[in-house]
Amino acid sequence: MNIFLEQMSQYLGPREAFLVMDCASWHKSKSLKVPKNIEIIYLPPYSPELNPVERLWLYVKQNILRNKIYDTIALLESALCKFITSLTYSTIKQLCYVSYLNDQQ
Structure with a gap:
């Protein structure tokens, strides 16, 4: 940091x-x-509602970590990299969008 x-x-x-x-x-x-x-x-x-990326991390965890065991950190890292780089802009926007942070008044 x-x-x-x-x-x-x-x-x-x-x-x-x-x-x-x-x-x-x-x-x-x-x-x-x-x-x-x-x-x-x-x-x-x-206050995860104030931090929209939390939904993205939850989505990643649900698809990469839930009910899966990786024999090595390298295999986990590979799976994470492959999954994250496959995410589309549309998917990320859908997961992270919150109207109260984005809508113009």
Whole structure:
């Protein structure tokens, strides 16, 4: 996470940004080094409705992990990569779309 934040900070240069994240443990680690030009805003705990990608992860888990055993991490990684790269834009949009985040008032 620190590497990502540092690269994001370098990309931003003198600009500032807000980064919205869930409360995953690695997002709130005491060792997290947040650059001065990035402010982190945490989503409330247990609020998957505010994080539409959660439905995509659920879909991936249902299709790759449910009732399946992989003998090695490499086989799991291969299955995940194959599945994720086969997803169409339409499928991802359908899974992640939420009207309250997308509809113009």
